[in-house]
Amino acid sequence: MTYPDARYFGDGGESSGAFRPAGAAPDLLMGAADDDGVHRGTRVHYLGTGGSTNGAFGLYRWEMGPKPSGPSPHFHRTITESFYILSGTIRLYDGTGWKDTSAGDFLFVPEGGVHAFRNESGEPAAMLILFTPGAPREAYFEELAEIAASGRQLTDEEWTDLYRRHDQYMV
DSSP: OOOOOOOOOOSSOOOOOOOOOTTOOOSEEESOBOTTSOBOSEEEEEEEOTTTTTTSOEEEEEEEOSSOBOOOSEEOSSOEEEEEEEESOEEEEOSSOEEEEOTTOEEEEOTTOOBEEEBOSSSOEEEEEEEESOOOHHHHHHHHHHHHHHTOOOOHHHHHHHHHHTTOEEO
């Protein structure tokens, strides 16, 4: 393994870091608020998108509420996906079976690797999700949130099109 080809050719470096404080509001809320107006669904923080990292990676903090949530087993053809558990209990599917994970657990999934995640604990849980290289995953997340918020029911053909456009292949 060697270092990749240079991507910066300046002589002295630049002040170009992007800071995001821990208390920043989520970029996306998935799921509806309860009758009392409190959002207990998933809060997604766009820590570093493919657009903001020049395509290097996409990093998202995924804070799930206590209600069961998460995708069914699937794979990606163009990106890897990694999961690092921050808090709570999250079920991760690694292609061979479901594992109950907790803070500090990590799963790397290469391109083509079947995977999924679920929060079925009845308690909040949080993790980091890392995609390499950086793909525009936030567009996919936002489409899913809009579909859920509207209550719209997609046809099988519409789901197939949505997944195809976002490198999501359900198994």
